[in-house]
Amino acid sequence: MRDLIALGDLSRAQLEDLLDLAAAMKEIIRRPVKKVPTLRGKAVANVFFEASTRTRNSFELAGKYLGADVINFQARGSSVEKGETLWDTVRTMRAMRVDAVIVRHQAEGVPGEMAARLDIPVINAGDGAHQHPTQGLLDLLTIRDRLGHIAGLTVTIVGDVLHSRVARSDIEGLLQLGAKVRLVGPPALIPGRWDSPHVRIYTDLAEALAGAQVVQVLRIQRERQASGGIPSLREYHDRWGITPAGLGLADAEVLVLHPGPQNRGVEIDSAVVDDPKRSAIQDQVENGVAVRMAVLYRLVGGKEAME
Amino acid sequence: MNGEREGSGWWKITDVRVIDPYRQRAWQGDVLVGQGRFQDLAASADAPESVSGRGLWLVPRLLDMHVHLRSPGQEWKEDLASGSAAAAHGGFAAVMTMPNTDPVVDVPSLVSWQIAEGRRIGLVDVLPAGAVTKASGGQELAELWKMEKAGAVGFSDDGRPVADGGLMRAALSYSATLAGPIVQHAEDVTLSGRGVMHEGEVSGRLGLAGVPGEAEAVMVWRDVQLAALTDGRLHVAHVSTPGALEAIQWAKAHGLRVTAEVTPHHLFFTDERVAELAFSPVTKVNPPLRPESYRQVLLQAMKSGLIDAIASDHAPHHADEKDLPYKDAPFGISSLETAVAAVLTVGLDELAMDPLTLLVRMTAAPHRILGLSYQGLVPGESADFALIDPDARLPVDPGKWYSQARETPWQGVALRGQVVATMLRGRWAMREGEVLTCGLR
Incomplete structure (x- = not known):
């Protein structure tokens, strides 16, 4: 598993692994000092082509609790970008050497297509009416x-x-x-x-x-x-x-x-x-941060971190 | 640079399998061509150059009655030169071009210009369709008779329907005084809405907005009723639903002058292809790819002749446009260069059809629908034909195409049959996959 595009792509074992991991992450976010160094030195881009506060904040906190640097890229306007195309935007993110892209887009299929064009993990934060x-x-x-x-x-x-x-x-x-x-x-x-x-x-x-x-x-x-x-x-x-x-x-x-x-x-x-x-x-909101930590940990954490 | 070029050379295609759907005859033998025409074998040929036809089919004058060559005005997608080359490469001697260009072909001068350009390029007969309504705006009839005098062979607002019932009635009644049909893109746009694929199980799973089959069927039912009212000539473009076929069957049973065409992609693919290709807009086409149950009905209707013709609906777009997200990309598939092989694959392999019956749908039937005459392979008739290797099985490779548009749901799919040469009026337009470029700019 390199990307997370649709839940149907995951096996039962992969799903259960992520849920177990998220349960462990919940321990971390209940600590008074939440930050762990697991993803220190990693950069994660939050690329949102559609307005979102909750999900974007949740991903941002999840990345920061794990020690990653998180940048927010809020694209404006319609789904058909003026000037720079969607894929040029994606290439730009890659050229900035980010280690993972979290993407929300109003058009179904965009995160999957992004994953096909990038050699870094892509995490779907919601694409149209397709998947979240x-x-x-x-x-x-x-x-x-x-x-x-x-x-x-x-x-x-x-x-x-x-x-x-x-x-x-x-x-x-x-x-x-x-x-x-x-x-x-x-x-x-x-x-x-x-x-x-x-x-x-x-x-x-x-x-x-x-x-x-x-x-x-x-x-x-x-x-x-x-x-x-x-x-x-x-x-x-x-x-x-x-x-x-x-x-x-x-x-x-x-x-x-x-x-x-x-x-x-x-x-x-x-x-x-x-x-x-x-x-x-209210549990859902807390669990949202925990599962996003689990996903980032699995997809962005180095091999050594995973074992 | 002459206009109606005729070949001056003499050619003898030897030991070829002639499949002549115009006369419903097939035979093995030699075919002699000279002075741009088929010649009697006994004619005193002036030392013809011999071409082996062994293992090949010779099929007279394939006509694709539904293509978009995008000129004038959208030459970044396709132009008459690249579109003509794609047609010749695909085996076609003639194409009917849809008028939804920029400006729309709705006046005789534009019809004349397209024909003249087509002749200058010289690879395929460009037979324009004129718009039904001015600027295809759906408000007032265009000058159908004047366009027909200029050479238009049919009339269509394709890309959109003639939505207004009163105006469609007027168009159909007027068509009774013309030779060409009203070619309707049958779609109730209030039902198709913002849909981008067929509405069904797959669209539900993918979360893409759906177009119900009924958006087509209700429009065809309305139109056949109007054909009955007016005795007009109605041709239903790219039919894709069982409901529309029931309307066409009803019309034919009542002796109405109603005909229909189907595309190779609706005969070949289903909406599952949208899921298989994971939101790639190469599957985005209007009408959309339908489910297997629809496809089976289309296959049987094509086999029985309820669907008269097969037409590609070649709808090229620029790669950048087809590179947009699914819901934003334009509808349309570049399909001139896969049409023959897709039809042979479906017709011969899946339906076990007799090639004479199958190929009627791409030769004699579209001529009949458009009121055009062509006698088939008889001495004196224009030497227009394709040479086809019916047993080749090759994966589709858009890298070898002549269309500017290379986006296709057939990429890499193995198809049966390869067009190896195309002749137009005694001159080779294409041989061994190479289009003659002498006519090109």
């Missing part, structure tokens, strides 16, 4: 930490699955580790089918929640209203919003995840977000 593999990893870690295992769980992903890179990474990771996945949302916002016997597609939230042990709530974008996906946010809330009452249909110990930022009162009620027993949303 570190988000998938942190979701897996959160579930494993809270419930002790992933195999055999039923995980319901609620919302705009069609446009969600988080959902695609979650699905691939969950299937690889033996969970069953349910997808539910308005008909125009969920895929028509998914080629796996362990993925089932619903439109009725109550059916999809029945007995579920984990619920991943996706952010609903206001623009889905204009494109005809949903009539209104309040109708969406009434049919697919996650409420305490709705969760009553799920497993008694149900765990609720949300990749953030939340639209409280739309796809998820405040009473759920702030319920410490059910909500794992």
Whole structure:
């Protein structure tokens, strides 16, 4: 494994290794003095062609806790770059001798193409509606930490699955580790089918929640209203919003995840977000830094550091 | 630099397998060419130069009725010289050029200019299609009759549909007074939206925006109804969906003057190719590559003749444009130089078709659709033909192409059949993979 582009590219063993490593990293970030020298002398470029605060900060902290130098490259404008092309930008990063590139781009496939053109590790921080593999990893870690295992769980992903890179990474990771996945949302916002016997597609939230042990709530974008996906946010809330009452249909110990930022009162009620027993949303943020440390350690850490 | 060059030399192609789809005859023997025409073997040949045709097929006048040669105005993608060379290299004696250039070919003078340039280059007959509407803007009919007088052989706003139903009705009713068909790029753009590949399992997995097959089918159903209303001449370009084929079948069953073409890439690839090539825009084409279930229906429709013709939809772009991320790259595949081999691979190997039936789709059928006459291999007819080695199996190597555009989903794919020579009016346009450059600037 040189790059991290899609969770489906990882074997079960590689996934579990990263989760174990992330658990160890969590020990480090809970120390009063967090910095370790593992990646001292390494330079990591955070290249974001799409606005992001949380993920970029999370990667930046992960790199810094490991002792790497992190530079942030925030590209502006449309996906079709004016003047310098995307690939010229990539070559520039390489010429600066950085040791790894973390990339977010609005066009699906860009991190993979970047990896094909660079001889250094490329980490996908989200590409269009394709993949967000570190988000998938942190979701897996959160579930494993809270419930002790992933195999055999039923995980319901609620919302705009069609446009969600988080959902695609979650699905691939969950299937690889033996969970069953349910997808539910308005008909125009969920895929028509998914080629796996362990993925089932619903439109009725109550059916999809029945007995579920984990619920991943996706952010609903206001623009889905204009494109005809949903009539209104309040109708969406009434049919697919996650409420305490709705969760009553799920497993008694149900765990609720949300990749953030939340639209409280739309796809998820405040009473759920702030319920410490059910909500794992704050764990997700902490785990995000830990899994990104694990990924950087595995991909950028020298051979000697790995053994 | 003369115009309609005719070969002055005499050639005898010996021991060749003639596949003449125009007359539905195949035979083994010699073919004599002189003064730009096929000659009776008994004619007193003036010491013809002999060319062995052993192991080769001689196929008269291949016509690709759907190509984009990008000139005038987009010569960074392709021009009439490179496009003509690509056609000759691909085995074609004639191409119908789509008018979505810059400016759009919507007046007789542009039609005349394209024809004159094509003759000056002299490698392939350039047969322009004129726009259906002025500037292909979908507002007012262009001067279809005047363009036809100037040499246009069909009419299309290709690249986009004639979306307005009233205007399509007007175009089809007007076409009843013309020889050439209205060639429709059938797509309801409100359904295709921002889609960049077929909407289905693969697009769901990759997260790319999808185009449902119904975006094509609903437009073809509308158009066949309008063809019935007007008795117009409708030709459906690059058909790719079972729903559209049902509409075409309905039209033909009702005796309407409706025809259709399919591209080699829709016969060969599926949307899985998008995943296999990991978001490389070489697979980005409109209409998009479809799933295997669609492909099977297209194959059977091509075999049965429900789909009349095969056309490449050669749509070259500059390498820099095709190097953009998938959703930003333009639609289109450079396909003149893979068309014959792709069709032979699918038709002979996968469908076990008789070559006479298969090659009708690239010869007699497009001539019939465009109202053009060509008699086939008979003495006195223009000596236009391709020599094809039907048993060659070679990986596609765009490095040997003449098109300016080398981006292709066929890169490295082994295909059956190699065009080894192309003759136009008794002169070699291409031999052994080398295009004659005398006509080129």
